[in-house]
Each structure stands twice: as C-alpha cells, then as structure tokens.
Amino acid sequence: MANEDKFKKVISHAKEYGYVFQSSEIYDGLSAVYDYAQNGAELKKNIRDYWWKAMVQMHDNIVGIDAAIFMHPTTWKASGHIDAFNDPLIDNKDSKKRYRADVLVEDYCAKIEAKINKEVKKAEKRFGDAFNKEEFVSTNGRVLGYQEKIDTILKRLGQSLEKEDLADVKALIEELEIADPMTGSRNWTDVKQFNLMFGTKLGASADTAMDLYLRPETAQGIFVNFLNVQKTGRMKIPFGIAQTGKAFRNEIVARQFIFRMREFEQMEMQFFIKPGTQKEWFDYWKDTRLKWHKSLGLGDENYRFHDHEKLAHYADAATDIEFNFPFGFKELEGIHSRTDFDLKQHEEYSGKKLQYFDHEDNESYTPYVLETSIGLDRMFLAVFSNSLQDETLEDGSERTVLKLPAVLAPTKAAILPLVRKDEALTTMAKTIVDDLKWDFNVVYDEKDAVGRRYRRQDAAGTPFCITVDGESIENNTVTIRHRDTMEQKRVRIEALRDIIKKEVDVKEWLMLMK
Ligand code: GAP
Numbered sequence: 001m002a003n004e005d006k007f008k009k010v011i012s013h014a015k016e017y018g019y020v021f022q023s024s025e026i027y028d029g030l031s032a033v034y035d036y037a038q039n040g041a042e043l044k045k046n047i048r049d050y051w052w053k054a055m056v057q058m059h060d061n062i063v064g065i066d067a068a069i070f071m072h073p074t075t076w077k078a079s080g081h082i083d084a085f086n087d088p089l090i091d092n093k094d095s096k097k098r099y100r101a102d103v104l105v106e107d108y109c110a111k112i113e114a115k116i117n118k119e120v121k122k123a124e125k126r127f128g129d130a131f132n133k134e135e136f137v138s139t140n141g142r143v144l145g146y147q148e149k150i151d152t153i154l155k156r157l158g159q160s161l162e163k164e165d166l167a168d169v170k171a172l173i174e175e176l177e178i179a180d181p182m183t184g185s186r187n188w189t190d191v192k193q194f195n196l197m198f199g200t201k202l203g204a205s206a207d208t209a210m211d212l213y214l215r216p217e218t219a220q221g222i223f224v225n226f227l228n229v230q231k232t233g234r235m236k237i238p239f240g241i242a243q244t245g246k247a248f249r250n251e252i253v254a255r256q257f258i259f260r261m262r263e264f265e266q267m268e269m270q271f272f273i274k275p276g277t278q279k280e281w282f283d284y285w286k287d288t289r290l291k292w293h294k295s296l297g298l299g300d301e302n303y304r305f306h307d308h309e310k311l312a313h314y315a316d317a318a319t320d321i322e323f324n325f326p327f328g329f330k331e332l333e334g335i336h337s338r339t340d341f342d343l344k345q346h347e348e349y350s351g352k353k354l355q356y357f358d359h360e361d362n363e364s365y366t367p368y369v370l371e372t373s374i375g376l377d378r379m380f381l382a383v384f385s386n387s388l389q390d391e392t393l394e395d396g397s398e399r400t401v402l403k404l405p406a407v408l409a410p411t412k413a414a415i416l417p418l419v420r421k422d423e424a425l426t427t428m429a430k431t432i433v434d435d436l437k438w439d440f441n442v443v444y445d446e447k448d449a450v451g452r453r454y455r456r457q458d459a460a461g462t463p464f465c466i467t468v469d470g471e472s473i474e475n476n477t478v479t480i481r482h483r484d485t486m487e488q489k490r491v492r493i494e495a496l497r498d499i500i501k502k503e504v505d506v507k508e509w510l511m512l513m514k
Contacts (some may be wrong), residue, residue, distance in 0.1 A: 007326040010385045011257050017402070017460050019043065019291055019384065020258060032251065032262050038433040040380070042410030042441060044265075044453040047379050048244050050407060051267045053506050055242050055372075055436055060096070062240035063233055067221025069246060072321060075220050076213050078196065078349035079342060085216060085311045086193035088161065088169055089252055094116050094185040100253045101169045103189045104178050105157050109150045116146050131440060152288050158309035164189040196249045198262075212246035219371060221245075222270045223342045226367075227354055230272075238281070242269040244376065256327060259375040265376040270338075272367040274358070278337045281370040282317055288513075293332075295512040296405045298386045302473050304329060314341040318402065332382055333374035341499065383408060387461065393486075402461035403484055412440040412500055413464040414457045420446040427469040431495060432478070440500055457485055464500060465500045 014020040019040035022029035023194040036044050056064040076082050088101040094211045119142055124131045137143050153176070160168040169191045179186050197216050203209035215221065222241045229241050244267045251260055258264075273281050281447050286305065290414045294300055302324040311318055317337040322329040355364045387403045406412070415433050417425035429444060443462075445453050450467060456467050471490070472478050480499060481488040491499060502508065 003326050003328075005058060006388075007257075008384070010326060010381075010388055012404070013388055013400070013459070014040070014257075014384060029387045032255070032260065034258050034261065034377075039410040043384070043404070043408060043461075044376060044380055046408040046410070047383065048267065048376060050506060050509070051292075051374070051376075051379075052242070053508055055240070055267075055269050056148065058510065059240065061235070061238060062242055062271075063229060063235070064242045065225060066245065067218070067225060067230065069215050069248075070202065070212055071220060071224065072210055072216060074349050074479055075346075079220050079223075080214075080313045081197060081216055082195070085197060086195050087252060088166055089194045090170065090173065090191045091189040092183070092185050093187040093189060094182040095180050095183040096481050097180060097182055098252055099180075100119065101166075101173060102157060102161060103253060103329075104160050104181075105153060105169075105176070106171055107181070108155055108176055108178050112146050116143050119143050119146075121271070132450075154309060161310050164193075165218045166193070175204065180247050187437050194252060194339075195252065198248045198250050216249050217247050217373070218243050218245045218266045218268045219270060219373065220342070222268065223271040223346055224350075226270075226272065226343060227352075228295055230356065235272075236428075237358065238271060238277075240269050240271040242267075242298055244268075252394075256325075258328065258381050259327075260403065261326065263375060266370065266373060267376055267379075268373045271370040271372075272356070273370060274367045275340065275365060278316065278339070278368050278370060282319075282335065282337045283358075285372050286319060287334060287372055289333060291320060291513040296383065296408070297508055297512075298323075298382065298405075302386065306331070312336065314338045323378075325381065326385050332378050336371045336373065338369040338371050342369065343367065369487075398459055401458040401483065404461040404463075405509065406463040406503045407462050407506055409461050409504070410441060411443050411457075411460065411462045412504050413442045413466055413496075414445050414453070414462050415442060416450060416465055416467045418450055418454050418467055418469040423467045429466075432466065432468065432496070436496065438501070439497060440504065454481065454486075459479075463503060466496065 017039060018037040021035045021037050023035050024030050033303065052064065055110070056062050075227035089098055090101040090104070091098050116137070119140065120133060123136050123140070124133070153172070156172060157169065160172065167190070170188065172186060178187065198214040200212050200214060201209040202212050222243060229235060230239070244265060247266050248261060248263050251262055253260070269283065271281060290303060293303055304322050306320045306322050308318040308320070315336045316339050319335050320331040321335070323331040323332040347354045347366070354366065356367050357364045385402060389401055389403055391399050391401060393399060413436065415429045417429040419425055428448060433442055433444045445457070447453070453463055463483045467479045467481070469479070476493050476498070477490050478493055479488045479490050480496065
C-alpha cells in the first residue's frame with residue numbers, strides 16, 4: 001500500500017475503532033485538535049504509564065511532579081519563549097496560504113532523499129545478496145551528489161536561521177524554486193517570525209487582569225520547582241525530575257493528524273548534573289531512550305538519530321530520535337543538553353538563588369541539565385501506525401489486524417461465549433470477565449459468529465480472545481486465541497490470569513531494555 005493510502009487508513013481506522021476523533025466533529029471539527037476516544041484514552045494512558053515506570057519508578061534518582069499549566073508570566077520571559085519561541089513563516093501571495101519557511105526547505109530536501117532511496121532500491125535489486133548498502137551510498141556518484149546537495153541546503157538554512165537572516169531563508173526558497181505545494185505558485189512574501197504561545201488572561205476585570213500564556217512545554221514547571229524538589233526530596237546530583245502533561249502551541253502548519261497539534265501532551269524529564277559531565281550524560285540518555293523505544297518491538301530499523309545543526313537558544317548539543325512514520329522519518333523525541341541556561345535565567349529573573357551545594361566537593365554550583373522530551377501523541381501515532389497491518393491468510397482471505405504491543409493494548413482479552421443463546425456458556429463467560437477484570441481490562445462480546453468476533457477484536461488490537469464452549473462446561477477449560485499468530489490452545493480457566501500476565505506485564509517488556 002502506498003504510504004499516503006496507508007496514512008489515510010490509519011486515520012480512518014483510528015476513528016472506526018474508537019481511538020481518535022476529530023474534536024467537536026458535530027460542528028465540523030476544529031483544525032489540528034483531536035479527542036482520544038474510549039480505546040485511544042486507554043492506549044494513551046498505557047504509553048504514559050510505560051514511560052513513567054521506566055523513567056520514574058525504575059530510577060532511584062528520578063522523581064515525578066505535576067506542575068500547573070498556568071505559570072507566572074515572567075517564567076516565559078526568563079525561558080526565552082517570549083523573545084525566541086518563533087517559527088519563520090512565509091505566505092503565498094496567490095493562494096493566501098501560510099507555510100513554515102524551514103519546513104518548505106526541509107520538504108524539498110526530503111524529495112532529494114527519496115531519490116537517494118530510489119537509487120538504493122534499484123541497486124539492491126541489481127546486486128541481490130551481494131549488495132552492500134553502506135558501501136553503495138558512500139561511493140555511488142549520483143547518491144553522493146544528492147547527499148551533498150541536501151547537506152549544503154540544510155547547512156545554509158541552519159546558519160540563516162541561527163543568524164535570524166530571514167532574507168536569506170527567502171532567497172534560498174527562491175533559488176531552489178520551491179513552489180506552494182497546493183497550487184504551484186512561486187509568488188512569496190518575505191519571511192516573518194511568528195510567536196507560537198497562546199495568550200490568555202487571569203482575573204475578572206479588564207484593568208487588573210494579568211496576561212498569561214498556556215505553557216508551550218512542560219519543562220519550565222520542572223525548572224521553577226528545582227530547588228523545592230531537591231530540598232524536600234533530599235535529592236543528590238545527578239538526579240532527575242519528570243512530568244507528563246498538556247502543552248500548547250499555536251502551530252501554523254498543524255498537520256499530519258496527531259503528529260503536529262495545537263494542544264498536545266509531553267512526557268519530559270530534566271536530569272540535573274554536575275557541569276562538565278554533560279557529554280557523558282547526553283550519550284547515556286541517548287542510549288537509554290533508544291532502548292526504551294526498541295523494547296516495544298516496533299522494529300529497530302524504524303529509528304534513527306538526527307543531530308541538530310541549528311541548536312535551540314538553550315542547548316549546547318541536541319539530537320532527535322526519529323521514527324519511520326507512514327510519511328517518512330520524523331522527530332519523535334528530543335534529547336537536549338540544556339546547559340545551565342534555564343536555572344541561570346530563572347535565578348536572574350526571580351532574584352532567588354537556584355544553586356546546589358555539593359557536599360562531596362564542598363562547593364555550590366548551578367547544575368547543568370540533560371533533557372529528554374517526547375510527545376505522547378506522537379508516540380501514540382508511532383505505535384498505532386506501525387501496528388496496523390493488512391494480512392493475506394493461508395486460505396487467501398484478508399484480515400486487518402492492529403498488532404499493538406500487548407503491554408500497551410487498551411483491552412487485553414475478549415471473552416466470548418461460543419453461542420449467545422446458551423445460557424450456561426454466557427454465564428460462565430461473564431464469570432470469567434468478573435474475575436479477570438480485577439487485573440486486566442477485558443470485554444465481553446457475544447454478538448455475531450465467533451469468526452467475526454475474532455476479526456473485530458484483531459482490528460481493535462486485543463491480544464487474546466477467550467472462547468467458552470460446550471467442553472468448558474464439562475471440564476473447566478476454554479480456548480485462548482492469540483491475535484498475532486491466530487493459534488488457539490485449550491487451557492484451564494485457572495491458568496488464564498498467568499498466561500495473560502506473562503504477555504502484558506510491564507516488567508517482561510521493560511526487561512528487554514537491558
Ligand atoms: N522541552 C523541550 C521541548 O519542548 P520540542 O522538541 O519542542 O522540545 C519535544 O518538543 C517533543 O514534543 C517533540 O519531540 C514532539 O514529540 C512533541 N511535540 C512538539 N510539538 C508538538 C506538536 N505541535 N504536536 C505534537 N507533539 C509535539
């Protein structure tokens with residue numbers, strides 16, 4: 001299936017199976033705002049828990065907080081968001097459409113990269129087993145030419161943005177003859193900066209109301225609480241503070257479903273370290289976070305690092321973990337070495353000392369910070385899109401199956417009486433539901449023929465179907481069918497809890513990080 005079709009299928013499947021709905025759909029929706037439905041809310045919660053367990057519960061030196069969305073407005077002056085949290089925008093004079101100038105250039109480079117991939121595929125076909133991809137891309141003249149072009153363009157883009165030389169960003173768009181993707185027009189305005197924070201007001205009267213912002217990242221709630229947590233938790237450096245929560249950005253080019261939204265959720269962790277050790281911790285967190293992703297079994301080849309050329313105003317090193325979404329490799333998580341920028345800024349703007357006294361070295365210092373920051377909605381999209389598969393079975397029939405990692409699946413098992421009209425079967429199935437629901441999310445499903453129910457649960461992502469039949473009444477056994485292999489086994493009812501637990505237990509999955 002072409003990538004575009006696959007992505008359309010992801011969006012429609014998410015709606016059809018109760019994962020994600022367009023916000024306010026009855027009023028024709030609100031652009032780039034989405035609601036998580038009954039299954040989506042469970043999947044999202046399970047991803048959040050999987051992250052929290054790995055980051056907070058499994059690290060003796062990381063604690064979690066839940067800071068408010070509203071913060072004192074000076075926070076955003078100190079953090080640099082009022083002055084520097086901008087996107088470079090460009091309008092097309094003919095279509096009146098607005099674009100992010102850097103994204104137009106990056107998309108242009110992605111097209112060149114697609115040409116490289118085409119060359120690789122051709123060569124792979126030609127050389128068969130003898131094909132060595134690494135050697136090919138480092139020696140083939142055409143590929144090297146394409147790569148050099150990408151590198152030159154991105155370097156210039158990075159430098160122009162760094163220097164705030166927006167005239168050069170426009171010149172680059174013109175030189176590359178980049179056209180409006182919707183209409184093909186090349187009639188562009190100048191590039192302008194646009195601040196991404198949403199403003200609001202606190203207070204009843206117009207004269208006294210205070211201008212506030214909806215937080216554009218959760219990180220600042222951690223920085224302003226650094227000393228409170230360090231003191232009350234008697235934390236010793238190195239230590240981390242984690243939190244998950246909503247963030248808001250007035251994204252102009254919000255698109256690609258839940259990939260880029262205006263209201264989204266982040267899972268962030270700030271790791272406070274001794275100055276000078278940032279390189280070592282940067283490598284540690286790169287490695288640890290990639291292992292976390294890989295533990296979910298979405299395919300190691302679907303991840304890559306992308307080191308930043310253009311660094312944010314607070315960072316001395318940064319990388320993205322990119323994931324192979326249906327529309328190509330894109331940022332899933334950021335790992336940033338934020339130096340002491342934030343704490344120093346908050347010290348300056350608040351007038352409060354935000355330092356750490358190191359008893360071992362007998363000195364005070366402002367800690368450096370290593371940040372890991374992942375979008376929960378993006379992680380949801382990565383998991384969901386990767387799991388959605390169409391399969392042709394041995395008998396030639398087709399099935400759509402959502403092969404979610406069992407640890408994340410919203411419903412762990414569906415309990416099905418073979419025949420709806422047989423009261424002994426339905427009663428026994430309901431008793432099994434009542435027993436298992438203490439430990440797992442399970443559902444009871446009696447409608448339609450059992451084959452159709454299996455397909456429905458496959459498409460909803462349920463790892464197990466447990467069927468109660470005539471034999472169950474005789475000897476207290478049921479069949480348990482596995483979603484991915486479709487294999488069925490007859491097992492004793494008392495064994496069900498352990499069988500399910502083994503496959504959905506967070507420990508079993510997180511152990512794969514080692
Ligand atoms: N505190 C650092 C920070 O916020 P970021 O790279 O701007 O860094 C971190 O954002 C992560 O948040 C991204 O890797 C992405 O997963 C997620 N994210 C950012 N903007 C988003 C948006 N508009 N919609 C959905 N997720 C977003």
